[in-house]
Structure formats: structure tokens, C-alpha cells
Amino acid sequence: MSDDVVIIGGGHNGLVCAAYLAKAGRKVTVLEAADQVGGAAVTREFAPEFRVSSCAHLLNLLDQDIRKELALDSHGLRMAKEDLITVSLARDGNHLYLEGSSVDGGHVSDQDQVALKEYRRFMERFAKVIGKLHNRIPPRVASGQRSDLIALGKVALDIRMLGRNDMREFLRIAGINIFDVLQENFDNELLKGALGLDAILGTHLGPRSNNSVFTALHRLSGNTGQMPGMVSLPKGGMGAVSDALAAAARKHGAEIRTSTPVARILMEHDHVSGVELANGEQVTADTVISNADPKTTFLGLLGARHLEAGFAHKIHNFRSRGNAAKLHLALSGLPEFTGLKKEQMDERLVIAPSLDYVEKAFNHAKYGEHSVQPVMEIIIPSMFDETLAPEGQHVLSAIVQYAPRELKGGWAAGKAAFTETVLDLLEHHAPDIRSKAVMAELLTPEDLEREFRMTGGHWHHGELTLDQFMMLRPVPGSAQYATPVDGLYLCGAGAHPGGGVMGSAGRNAAHAVLAR
Amino acid sequence: MTAKAMYAQDHYKTNVFPSPFHSRQKELNKLKEWSRWADYLSVPAYYCSSLEYFAARNSCAVFDLTPMIKHRVSGPDALAYLNRLVTRDVTKLKPGRVGYSVWCTDQGQVIDDGTIFHTREGVYRICSQEHQIDWFLTSALGFDVEVVDETHEVAALAVQGPTSCAVLKKMGLEGIENLTPFGLKSFPFEGTQLEVSRTGYTGDLGYELWIDPDHAEVLWDRLFEAGELHGISPMGSDALEMLRIEAGFILAGVDFLPAQEAVRPTHTRSPFELGLDWLVDFKKPVFNGRRALMAEKEKGSRFALVKLDIEGNKVASDSYVYSSNRKVVGHVTSAMWSPSAKASIALATLEQPHGKSGEDLFVEIYYKRELKWSRVMAPCKVVKDVFWDPPRKRLTPPADY
Numbered sequence: 001m002s003d004d005v006v007i008i009g010g011g012h013n014g015l016v017c018a019a020y021l022a023k024a025g026r027k028v029t030v031l032e033a034a035d036q037v038g039g040a041a042v043t044r045e046f047a048p049e050f051r052v053s054s055c056a057h058l059l060n061l062l063d064q065d066i067r068k069e070l071a072l073d074s075h076g077l078r079m080a081k082e083d084l085i086t087v088s089l090a091r092d093g094n095h096l097y098l099e100g101s102s103v104d105g106g107h108v109s110d111q112d113q114v115a116l117k118e119y120r121r122f123m124e125r126f127a128k129v130i131g132k133l134h135n136r137i138p139p140r141v142a143s144g145q146r147s148d149l150i151a152l153g154k155v156a157l158d159i160r161m162l163g164r165n166d167m168r169e170f171l172r173i174a175g176i177n178i179f180d181v182l183q184e185n186f187d188n189e190l191l192k193g194a195l196g197l198d199a200i201l202g203t204h205l206g207p208r209s210n211n212s213v214f215t216a217l218h219r220l221s222g223n224t225g226q227m228p229g230m231v232s233l234p235k236g237g238m239g240a241v242s243d244a245l246a247a248a249a250r251k252h253g254a255e256i257r258t259s260t261p262v263a264r265i266l267m268e269h270d271h272v273s274g275v276e277l278a279n280g281e282q283v284t285a286d287t288v289i290s291n292a293d294p295k296t297t298f299l300g301l302l303g304a305r306h307l308e309a310g311f312a313h314k315i316h317n318f319r320s321r322g323n324a325a326k327l328h329l330a331l332s333g334l335p336e337f338t339g340l341k342k343e344q345m346d347e348r349l350v351i352a353p354s355l356d357y358v359e360k361a362f363n364h365a366k367y368g369e370h371s372v373q374p375v376m377e378i379i380i381p382s383m384f385d386e387t388l389a390p391e392g393q394h395v396l397s398a399i400v401q402y403a404p405r406e407l408k409g410g411w412a413a414g415k416a417a418f419t420e421t422v423l424d425l426l427e428h429h430a431p432d433i434r435s436k437a438v439m440a441e442l443l444t445p446e447d448l449e450r451e452f453r454m455t456g457g458h459w460h461h462g463e464l465t466l467d468q469f470m471m472l473r474p475v476p477g478s479a480q481y482a483t484p485v486d487g488l489y490l491c492g493a494g495a496h497p498g499g500g501v502m503g504s505a506g507r508n509a510a511h512a513v514l515a516r
Numbered sequence: 517m518t519a520k521a522m523y524a525q526d527h528y529k530t531n532v533f534p535s536p537f538h539s540r541q542k543e544l545n546k547l548k549e550w551s552r553w554a555d556y557l558s559v560p561a562y563y564c565s566s567l568e569y570f571a572a573r574n575s576c577a578v579f580d581l582t583p584m585i586k587h588r589v590s591g592p593d594a595l596a597y598l599n600r601l602v603t604r605d606v607t608k609l610k611p612g613r614v615g616y617s618v619w620c621t622d623q624g625q626v627i628d629d630g631t632i633f634h635t636r637e638g639v640y641r642i643c644s645q646e647h648q649i650d651w652f653l654t655s656a657l658g659f660d661v662e663v664v665d666e667t668h669e670v671a672a673l674a675v676q677g678p679t680s681c682a683v684l685k686k687m688g689l690e691g692i693e694n695l696t697p698f699g700l701k702s703f704p705f706e707g708t709q710l711e712v713s714r715t716g717y718t719g720d721l722g723y724e725l726w727i728d729p730d731h732a733e734v735l736w737d738r739l740f741e742a743g744e745l746h747g748i749s750p751m752g753s754d755a756l757e758m759l760r761i762e763a764g765f766i767l768a769g770v771d772f773l774p775a776q777e778a779v780r781p782t783h784t785r786s787p788f789e790l791g792l793d794w795l796v797d798f799k800k801p802v803f804n805g806r807r808a809l810m811a812e813k814e815k816g817s818r819f820a821l822v823k824l825d826i827e828g829n830k831v832a833s834d835s836y837v838y839s840s841n842r843k844v845v846g847h848v849t850s851a852m853w854s855p856s857a858k859a860s861i862a863l864a865t866l867e868q869p870h871g872k873s874g875e876d877l878f879v880e881i882y883y884k885r886e887l888k889w890s891r892v893m894a895p896c897k898v899v900k901d902v903f904w905d906p907p908r909k910r911l912t913p914p915a916d917y
Binding site for chain 1: 593596597600601621622623651654655657658659801802803804805806807
């Protein structure tokens with residue numbers, strides 16, 4: 001047995017995994033299909049001289065231990081802006097400004113002000129319970145192993161330590177929907193819309209869908225910002241995170257090959273023996289770690305025939321329906337947003353005026369249609385990062401929901417109409433947006449799937465819900481990073497603890513490999 | 517209403533069909549009792565289950581096999597698919613051959629057992645006790661195969677017993693005597709093709725006949741005409757049950773619980789726990805249950821399925837099995853008085869490490885004589901060999917009775 005490790009995919013998790021393994025002395029080769037590293041955490045040009053984070057566009061979950069352990073700052077990671085305020089845009093221009101547990105504007109009542117403090121208190125507490133799981137290899141259920149029992153006991157203890165009242169509340173709301181919880185706590189629609197949006201971003205869930213409290217908690221579970229859930233943006237866009245990770249991995253001795261797509265995983269009897277590249281070259285290794293999503297890994301690169309049927313079936317049923325599109329605008333100048341001062345435009349702007357608005361936007365997606373009035377998360381990163389656009393000009397980056405992966409009639413036919421729908425909506429808030437837009441790029445889930453090689457165009461490689469979390473992610477039998485195929489591991493967002501530019505899956509996977 | 521009504525979208529009106537042989541069975545069924553087997557009406561006994569049993573052992577018995585669940589597997593990946601599905605190495609199964617196997621869940625627990633017929637190059641038939649199409653299609657993910665349930669498209673008869681070869685020869689199946697055990701051959705018959713396999717569930721010389729349902733009645737008629745002087749007799753499922761226990765064949769739902777029907781995980785069985793080690797081929801890089809079975813091989817099995825030779829003449833149905841120190845160590849799954857072995861015999865499932873060949877145990881038998889219940893602790897022994905295994909089963913060509 002050799003110590004050679006091949007990592008399929010140089011997304012941020014693949015790079016984290018590579019860095020930790022190389023640091024531990026393994027000979028690591030990362031094979032990235034695209035011409036630059038980073039996977040869905042990349043910055044690329046989409047119009048001449050305009051650059052944008054083309055998939056993930058904000059950082060809210062990057063693990064700070066990884067940042068320190070891999071000395072990412074010494075490899076060039078700088079924040080261009082930290083802890084962005086959320087501005088919930090109102091049609092009438094009376095916007096709401098949300099910063100953690102304090103809120104301003106938007107006709108928010110004193111009562112809601114107080115309620116927000118309490119809401120943030122318990123949500124942050126509960127998120128901490130979930131956050132503690134991120135850097136652990138999930139325990140197996142009924143394995144008969146002491147270590148698994150202890151790990152499960154730790155989870156139970158963390159929940160118990162919330163105290164009687166908070167524990168009850170945690171158990172009550174962890175599996176339910178954000179709509180009910182927000183209705184219980186608040187009156188203000190703009191506030192509820194903004195809070196609800198955090199629960200459904202990047203998911204195939206509406207505010208009334210079960211699990212949307214869990215997704216909201218997951219979003220709060222990171223330790224990137226000053227306060228849980230606060231978002232930041234690195235200088236140079238999200239690609240800067242990946243570049244720093246790649247530099248760290250290389251420093252420790254990992255080899256990273258870009259423009260090197262893997263065609264398939266090779267087997268020798270019942271053990272992986274390496275990979276075959278698209279150009280026919282074979283790279284041998286006794287350990288292959290896949291940063292690709294579970295369906296691509298198992299059903300695409302490996303093939304169901306190399307798996308036992310029950311496992312293949314579970315992977316097949318892993319839910320990974322992407323429902324978010326990405327809009328990029330190259331702007332000749334800064335647009336004007338009704339009711340927003342210029343210096344407020346470098347924050348995180350959201351269009352989610354009420355929970356019903358969000359739910360109605362989701363309704364379409366259930367039936368294979370895109371939203372008529374979409375939900376949006378907008379940033380203009382060029383306001384605080386001059387590397388992204390020529391001087392005086394700007395880029396706008398927005399996540400737009402809902403845009404189902406399987407659109408009735410197909411995206412080839414539907415994309416132009418959806419782009420217009422999105423621009424119309426933006427025009428309501430920024431009347432001069434069309435005149436400023438030199439170039440518009442809309443990436444549908446189909447485009448995201450193609451460009452970033454993510455099944456369903458799902459950022460998290462698979463829905464991040466309780467039934468696909470921890471020892472259930474992606475499915476039992478591969479939730480501890482090792483898979484049923486000897487020598488094959490997962491290290492991507494499809495493994496615990498899931499997506500968002502976090503790195504934990506990559507680090508946990510490295511530990512799982514090293515523990516063998 | 518016939519089986520074909522299934523396709524007429526009015527299948528909801530009934531889910532029990534008369535067999536394609538029903539018109540003939542109806543005439544011969546003197547006891548006028550019917551039972552249900554899977555999707556069909558079946559005959560428990562035509563006139564006397566004991567006499568029907570003796571026909572199978574001493575002359576020739578005909579059993580309607582149509583209700584057996586049959587699947588057809590074809591397509592470029594048929595072999596690769598089957599090899600991943602079942603525990604045995606199917607590459608060794610040449611066209612014109614039949615093999616017995618089991619298939620398991622990922623947990624290495626037996627879903628069902630059955631026979632795989634390599635009917636012609638790349639086309640297979642799998643017969644099983646239970647409906648398997650759901651699992652078979654689930655397993656087809658990633659394979660270029662077509663899997664269909666062809667139960668209603670194929671009528672089948674088992675022709676079993678020492679004179680069975682002579683009967684088929686007389687019916688005009690030229691060269692049938694050269695068919696070796698587990699061989700499969702097609703014969704022209706009344707304008708169609710009759711497939712004959714030298715297989716059965718009786719542990720004796722015997723054949724199974726497969727034909728399209730439209731030719732079912734003429735096959736029955738020709739068979740009974742040819743068998744008239746060879747002691748041919750229809751046989752019901754009660755007699756078959758006796759025959760298969762003597763032959764040591766296990767039955768899904770009786771001797772083991774199909775894994776997908778189990779609620780309690782400890783109630784399922786692995787192939788090792790059913791004494792079917794010889795069916796598990798670890799040389800294959802992957803098959804359903806392989807990882808779990810390798811772990812079981814390492815760690816040891818929980819149960820053993822054994823054959824018991826019991827003292828006395830009482831039938832040990834559903835009995836508890838006790839160790840020599842009178843501790844319950846298992847229970848009987850199938851039991852009978854064997855007319856051929858002249859012994860009370862049983863199949864039993866025991867907790868390991870019990871079940872070694874030659875082990876002395878007890879069975880607790882409750883029996884009724886003239887409405888009075890009595891109980892006996894009958895000594896018994898674990899035996900290795902099946903209770904009925906005549907050399908004529910393997911002889912090719914078979915003796916011409």
C-alpha cells in the first residue's frame with residue numbers, strides 16, 4: 001500500500017483536505033477539472049474587466065480554526081468588508097436595517113425590537129449546538145462501538161446543557177418551519193421576510209417547509225464573523241479564499257493540477273486503484289478522495305455497478321434539486337436604489353418583503369416554474385473591492401430564487417424570460433438599473449450544474465436538512481467520509497457538515513483518512 | 517377471467533387467477549379444495565396428498581408451477597447485473613444451464629432464493645417464491661438491462677419422479693434422456709417451443725416444463741396421455757411440501773423470513789445462517805451484501821439452519837429445540853413424518869454455536885391423540901445429509917422405467 005492520495009476536485013473542501021493531508025506527510029495530488037481552483041468559490045471575469053464571485057458570493061461559515069491552522073492570512077487572505085448589515089428592501093423605500101440582534105427602520109415596533117433580541121439569543125444558542133458538530137466525524141448509530149456511543153452521548157449532552165426550557169424549545173422547533181417560528185415572535189413583515197430568507201437561501205424549501213428552522217440554524221452555526229451568521233467578503237472575491245487554500249496546500253507539498261477533469265474512478269477487484277483522466281491518463285492511488293457531489297462521485301465517476309444496490313439506491317434518492325440562480329450585472333456606474341443612500345449600498349440587500357411573498361415565490365418552483373416575483377440577495381462588491389471592476393464602474397451579484405433545476409419547457413427556452421423578470425424586479429427598487437447595466441449574466445441551476453459540476457446545480461451538493469445531516473449525510477454508510485468502497489472517501493459539501501464555504505468537510509475527511 | 521386480464525386494466529377486480537391449467541385441474545381435483553399461491557389458484561391435494569407424494573417418489577407426479585414468480589432479465593448488462601444481484605458467480609452459468617442462488621440486502625440478509633435459468637445467450641429467467649420486481653428494478657440502477665415480471669406469460673409444470681424421463685420421452689421429447697441435472701433444453705412442441713429443465717423441488721429425478729399459456733392445456737393432455745402407463749398423477753402443494761423437506765430444500769417465509777418483510781432485524785438470516793455458504797462467492801468484487809457477509813465471515817454467524825433426525829414418530833412442527841442441558845437453543849421451521857426415510861425429520865434454526873453435525877439435542881413436541889394433548893421431549897440428532905438423495909437423481913441418462 002502506498003501513501004499516495006488523489007483528490008478529485010479542487011473546490012475549497014478538496015483544497016482544505018489536501019492541505020491537511022499534505023501537512024501530515026501524505027503525497028497528495030489534486031485534480032481539478034476547471035482552469036482555476038476553487039470549485040464554487042471562485043472569482044472570474046464575466047464581462048471584459050468585470051470580475052465576480054460566480055457562485056458563492058459571501059463568506060459566512062468559513063471555519064476560523066482552518067483559517068488559523070492553515071495560516072490562510074499569511075497566504076494572502078484579506079477581508080474586503082466584514083459583517084455586512086442586511087437591508088430588507090421595501091417598495092416604499094422605508095427599508096429595514098438588520099445587524100445581528102438590532103434592527104432599525106422599516107417601521108419596526110418596540111415589541112419586535114425586544115422580540116428580535118430574544119429570537120437571536122435562542123437561535124444563536126441552538127446554532128452553537130449544531131456548530132459543535134461541524135468539526136467532528138459523525139458517530140454511527142448502532143455500530144456497537146464505544147467511540148460512537150460516546151460521540152452520540154456528547155450530542156445529547158450538548159442539547160441537555162441548554163437547560164430545561166431552551167432544550168424543550170430546541171427540540172420543538174429544530175424540525176419545523178421558519179414561518180411558524182417567525183409568526184410566533186414578530187409582527188413586522190419586512191423583518192420576517194429578511195429573517196425567513198436566511199432559512200431558504202440555496203434550498204428547495206419555502207418558509208412553510210419543514211426543516212427551514214434547521215437551515216436557518218445551520219446558517220448561524222459558523223464562526224466567521226463577529227456575530228453568528230454575519231457575512232463577509234474577501235478582497236478579490238471568493239476566489240481569494242480558494243487561492244489562499246491552494247497556496248497553503250502547495251506549501252505543504254500538495255500537487256494541484258488544473259484543467260484536469262477526471263473521467264472515472266478506477267477499481268482493482270474491490271478496492272480503488274486510482275482515477276482515469278478525461279485524456280485517458282491514469283493516476284494510481286490507493287486512496288481517492290472525492291470533492292465531487294455524492295451523485296457525481298458514486299453514480300457518475302464510479303458507477304452504480306461497483307456499489308451494492310441498497311446503497312446506490314439511497315444515493316440516487318439523495319435530494320439535490322438546485323433552486324437558486326445567480327445574476328451578474330456589469331454596471332457603467334452605481335445605480336440608485338430608492339430610499340437608499342450611496343454609503344448604504346455596500347451592504348447586503350435583500351428582496352423578501354414578507355413571508356407570504358417568499359412562500360408565493362416558492363409555489364412556482366414546486367411545479368417546475370420559476371418565480372414570477374423572485375426573492376433576491378444582492379451585493380455590489382465593487383464598492384469595497386476595486387479589483388472587481390474598472391474605476392467608477394461596478395458589479396452587482398445576486399442570488400435569485402426560485403429557479404428550479406428542472407424548468408418546464410427547459411432553461412434554453414425559459415432563461416431569457418426569467419432574466420427579464422429579475423431585471424423588472426430590480427428596476428422597481430433601482431429604476432436606472434437597466435440603463436447602467438452594460439452586461440447581464442444569469443446562471444440557472446442548469447448552468448451552475450455544468451460550470452461547477454454540481455448535480456442539480458445545488459450549492460450544498462444536496463439539500464441540507466435534518467434527514468440529510470450528520471450521520472445521515474449524504475446517506476448512512478458513507479457519512480463518516482469513508483465509503484462502502486475501500487479506499488474511496490468523500491470530502492465535499494455532500495458530506496457532513498455540508499455546504500457554504502466552510503472547509504469542515506474537507507478537514508474532517510482528512511482526519512478520517514489519517515485515522516485509517 | 518384469465519391471467520391476461522391483468523393487462524386489460526381490470527386486474528383490480530380480482531388478484532387471484534385461475535391457472536392456465538385450471539380446466540384440467542378442475543376435473544382432477546376430487547377434493548374440491550383450492551388454495552391461493554401468489555397470484556393463482558392452486559390445488560393443495562387432488563385426491564390424497566399421501567398418494568400424490570408416493571406418485572412422485574415411485575412413478576411420476578405433475579405439479580402446476582405457474583404461480584411461481586418468474587422474471588426475465590435481458591439486455592447488454594444482463595450478466596453483470598445478475599452477478600451484482602446474487603451471491604453466486606453467474607459467469608459460470610452457461611446458456612442452457614440452471615443455477616440455484618440467493619440474493620441479499622446490503623446487510624447480507626437473504627431476500628429470497630430462487631433458480632436462475634440461462635435460457636439463451638444473454639437472456640435469463642429468475643424464479644422466486646416472492647414477488648421481486650421492485651428489488652430487481654431497484655438493483656438495475658446503472659445497468660443497461662430490461663427486467664420484467666413474466667409470471668403470467670409462462671405456464672409451467674413440474675414433472676417429477678423416477679418415470680418422469682420415460683414419460684417425456686414418450687411424449688416425443690427426443691433426446692430428453694441426455695439432459696443432465698440443471699440442464700435446460702428447448703423442444704418444438706405443437707407449433708410452439710417447450711422449454712424443459714432438469715430441475716425440481718423434490719430431490720429426485722424430475723423436470724420442469726415451461727410453455728406459453730395458450731399451449732398449457734395441450735401440454736397437460738399430451739403429458740397425461742403419455743404417462744398413462746407410467747403411473748402419472750397430478751400432485752398438489754401438500755405433497756410437494758413433504759417432498760421438499762425430505763430433500764432438505766428451504767422455503768422462503770417458512771424456513772427463513774424474507775429480509776424485506778422483516779420488522780425485527782434479528783429475525784432475518786444470512787446465507788451462512790441458512791447453510792448456504794457454497795452459494796457465496798467472495799471472489800466477485802461486488803455483490804449485494806458482500807461487505808456485510810465478509811464481516812460476518814470474520815465475526816461468526818448468529819444462527820445455523822440444520823436437519824434433525826428425531827426419535828419416535830411424532831411430528832415436531834413448530835417445536836422448540838433444547839440443548840442437552842435443556843436450554844432453548846432454537847426452533848423447528850419445517851417438520852414431517854418422512855415415509856421414505858421412515859423417520860420423524862425436521863429443519864430447524866439454532867443459535868450458534870449449536871448445530872454442529874452429530875450434536876445431540878431435544879425437541880419438545882406437543883401432539884394430540886383423540887382430542888387429548890400430550891407432550892414429549894424427543895431426543896434428536898443434527899444430521900449432515902439430506903433425508904432423500906437417490907442416485908437416480910444424478911444419473912444421465914436416467915433408468916428407463
